[in-house]
Amino acid sequence: MRVRFKVKHIVLYVLLPLLLISSTAYVLMMPQVSSWLHGRTNQSLAEQRSELLEDLAKASAPERINIIREKVIGSGSSYTPFAFDVYIGSNSSQWGDSSESDSPLKPTERIDLLNEYITQSVPGYELEEASQQLVFLYDSLGQQKQADQALQQAMAKFPTPSEQRSQLAVLQANRLLNEGDQDRAKQAFEKIHPETLDENTNLKAEWALLHARLLYIDHKADQALVVLTDAIKELKENSSSSGSDPANVSGYTPLIRMQQTIQAAIQHHEYAAGTVQGTLKHSDGTPVAGAGIFLIAEGDLNSYSSNASDSGPYHTMTDAQGRYAFHAVMPGFYQLRLGLSFQQVDGWTWQIPADPWIHVNQGKQLQQNLILQPLIQLKQPVNDQIITDDRITFSWQPVQGAAYYELEGGIQLPKGSSRSVVKGNIRTPSTTITAEELYRMSMGFSYGSSGNFESVVPESILSFMNPNVRLSWNVIAYDSNGQLISQSNGYRLTRESMGSLPFFYLKNRTLTTADRILLDKKPEDALAAYREALAANPQDVHALRMLTRMLSTRQSIMENTADNDEYIELMQRLLLLSPSSQDASVLTDYYYRQQDWTAYNKYLELYLTLSDKEVTGNKTALSSYERSTYAVALMGQNKLQEADRQFKLAMQQDPDHRFVGSYIANRLYMDRTLESALTLAEQYPQHESEQTAYFWTNLLQDMQAERTHYSNSDLYDQELQQKLGWYVQGKEDRLKQWTSHPTTHTPILQKFMKALLEVR
Structure with missing residues (x-):
């Protein structure tokens, strides 16, 4: 059945992060991958490393410090932990902007040089930057104690008080808090001098977030709210005086999110922080070390930034x-989000x-083990x-453990690509379909x-019916519980992982005159040509x-x-000439929105028959969207x-829980x-980017109070x-x-009914 999506989850299919291999060259789709592979094939990074180490060996002590500053630490904009x-x-899946893999040096070599710089250099921006890089490298190698020592050494070089010292103290306190060492985190926090933060808006916001978290875990949620409210107010005032929008300041959104989080916690009597931990391993048990793990709050899922501070306070690396x-x-x-x-x-x-979804509540310690599976060949x-x-x-x-597979088909467009499910519930590692089945796929x-x-x-409309377009396919494996195991689509970047390309x-058909007109980018003329073809031959399925x-x-x-009206009449004719589940779903959806339940039931039955699905029984189950709209239809x-x-x-x-309303x-x-x-609202919180998961719970509690x-x-x-x-009928x-006419008698009831109208 066709699904009408809300703009809620932006899914970026990585159809072509694929390398086309010839005997002499690597040809790549993405510049970041191209750069990485270039380094692998011509050893340019190795040459850069040798040259840099040679320059350092020949340099005097002052010259070494300058070389480290320029070639290892680099400019602030060139490095992001x-x-x-x-x-x-x-x-979603995104390409990053930069990576530590771009450095020609080994991590241990960088650590030695950064330590040398911290020991020999004078206080300044570069020293602060070197300290942060060194801490990140130690943490990436699972050497937290060495990271702590490096921070202490760097902080000792800055005067007290100073902005740089406070910056490093904020970093230290956040690390200790995330590691679960609350006492030492409080000690580090006490070394921060808030008056040194006035000129750094982002740092001031980080300090307020840290302060609020410390107060909350110390069972002082009300005080935490005061800290956040004051910080937000100050940020707004500073933005107003400069004529800028506070929402454009990177620290503003995290402050608002934390404020909302603590408000919700107080409302639901939650006064204990929790723990989320686990492992990241390959399916054969081999650990994945040095990978980034991000714990993203619900309200931040649809935003993306390569800057860890923009993704909330929860980011770490695997040991x-x-x-x-x-x-x-x-x-x-x-x-969870991975950085690899x-x-x-x-x-x-x-x-x-x-x-x-990971629900942190009542101070629970949650285990979330993550597995990387090999791509399907x-x-x-x-x-x-x-x-x-x-x-x-x-x-x-x-695939070992697979109960069934799902086949997707895709087409390459002039700019981008598109794909859709062709067939589901495949019980063996192969399936045969007819060309006509592909032609039916929109x-x-x-x-x-x-x-x-x-x-x-034009290519997007002709889809699989264009004999000149390059087609692709992907297969996804699921276990008996509907859990995705693996798929063939993914990152294949070397000869060893490449395998066969899915193109x-x-x-087995030739383009018609109307097709050629369409491909010539004359859609109105093509529309007329298809009408003429259908008038000449009412059995012309392609024209129809x-x-x-x-x-x-x-x-x-x-x-x-x-x-x-013409479109619906033509769809009905098409279903008679060339029945397809996708077209039956279109008419099912149309009559669902018209609330014509007789017609809806007719086409739903046809859809279930054509797609080999049923509401109950052993056949393929309806999707959650299909089942939800079916429930709404029953209600009607x-x-x-x-x-x-x-x-x-x-x-x-x-x-x-999209239809919980x-x-x-x-x-x-x-x-x-x-x-x-x-009870239902509490059991099935709706995860909608435009509102809190507690939306329906809060609304019903307010209705109880109003009543x-x-x-x-x-x-x-x-x-x-x-x-x-009225709603049910x-x-x-x-x-x-x-x-549409606000009432003063039952405003919460009215808000509740208005929210129901938004359920789609």
């Missing part, structure tokens, strides 16, 4: 045994948990194989910055399919539904008990008690039941009209 080649999270730990973690919901070098990620993929079709048959067999190496569409129909990318061409895609694309781009047909059952199953499938409304309408609804203070609780219950009836227009 916790910067990695690749960042991988549960919902030689692959271990990591975060102590003094504030209550809330988090996800090209060497670490080459040929591997992270086995991301089916439920990536592909057999056929590969290496730009040309297929002219009507059937395509995909095969790959079996990949969405792309269009230019002008935002009009004429800018549509092929499907050339392209006509539906063109009309749908134009409607979406131009936000004009004038052709909608007054089948409340079955709707409640389907909602519960959907919540168990969807870790984000509708579940709450259905249960509340049946049981007529806020207590049962509140208590209402003049007549029975009348309140009657109004609540009436408004819920699909009378959204009536509900929208009521919520």
Whole structure:
């Protein structure tokens, strides 16, 4: 069934971080990888290292200090601790801006030179920078004691008080707090002189965050809020006087996030920090040392920065045994993100948990072990194989522990690529599909910055039906619990990890006249040509399919539904001539939004048949989105008990609990008690980037308070039941009209109903 996504999770598919190998050269897609491989192949980094060490050996003591300052420490902008080649999270993957792998020196060599600089140099910015780099290197090697000693040595060289000394003290206190040494963290904090921070807004924000965390773990949450509130107020005042936006100051958002976190903790009577720890290992048990581990708070998941300070206070590195730990973690919901070098990620993929959310509460110590799995090796079709048959067999190496596989197909566009699930629930490491099955697959569409129909990318509409486009494929392995094990798509950067490339061409049809017009970037003319072809031959499935895609694309781009009746009629004809689950899902979705339950049930049944799915039983289960919308449809047909059952199953499938608002409304309408609804809200917090996970819990608690203070609780219950009836029965227009006029009698009830209208 087609899923209509909210702009919530930005997933960047890394379809082509792939190296095309010939006998004489490496050709690469991404400049960062190209630079890394260049260093591997022509030994330029080794040459740089030899030259640098030779210069140092010949230099006098003062000259050595200058060389270290220029060539090892570098400018401040050239070095960022916790910067990695690749960042991988549960919902995104990004390339880094820089990496320690760019340094020609070995870590131990850099450590010796940085120690020399700290010992011999005079206080200044470079000394502070050298100290931070040295601490990062020690930590990356699991040598925390040496890092502590280096910081103490560096701080002793700065006068008391001074901004640089305070900067290093903030770093030291944060490290100790994250390591779980609260007493020493407090001692380090006491060495900070706040008056030295006035000229450094970012450092002042870091100090306030550290102070708030220390107060919170000392059971002084109210005082922590005062510190944060004062820091935010001061930052706003400074920004106002300079005419700038406080949101553009890097320390502002972390302060706001921490303020919200502590406010929520107080509201839910949470006064103890927790611990998140674990290991990062390969599937064979080999530890991954020196990898970055980031614990990202829910509100920060959709932002990305290579600067660790922008990702919140929780970042660390794995030691030689692959271990990591975060102590003094504030209550809330988090996800993990990895920072890896090209060497670490080459040929591997992270086995991301089916439920990536980590709930820190009640001071619990949580264990989160992370596993890197080898990428799946592909057999056929590969290496730009040309297929002219009507059937395509995909095969790959079996994966240990896999219960089933999912096949994705992709197309290369002039700028970028696109892919979609072609077939699921594959029980063996191979499957055969027909060319017609691929032709039925719509990949969405792309269009230019002008935002009009004429800018549509033709290849995105023709999709697999274009014999001249390069196709790709990916296979994903799952265990019996639906947990992703591995996939074939990923970072393959060397001859050893490359394997066969997942590209092929499907050339068993020729382009029609209308296709050529479309590829000539004349979509309106192509639309007319497809109409003519269909008029000439009403059985022309290709013309019919392209006509539906063109009309749908134009409607979406131009936000004009004038052709909608024609589009639906053509979709119905297409389903009769060439039945496909994807097209059946389009009509199911359309009638779901029209609340035409007779038509919805008809096309849902067809969709289930064509996709070999069913609501219950041993066939492939509905996705969480499909099951949630099915539950809403049942609710609209007054089948409340079955709707409640389907909602519960959907919540168990969807870790984000996207439709929990509708579940709450259905249960509340049946049981007529806020207590049962509140239980659901607490059990299934909704993870939505635009609101806190406690949104529904807080709202229902506020409704309980509003009901208590209402003049007549029975009348309140009657109004609540009436408004819920409008929602359950699909009378959204009536509900929208009521919520558009603010009321002073039941403002929380009105806010609750307004929130229900946003559930999609």
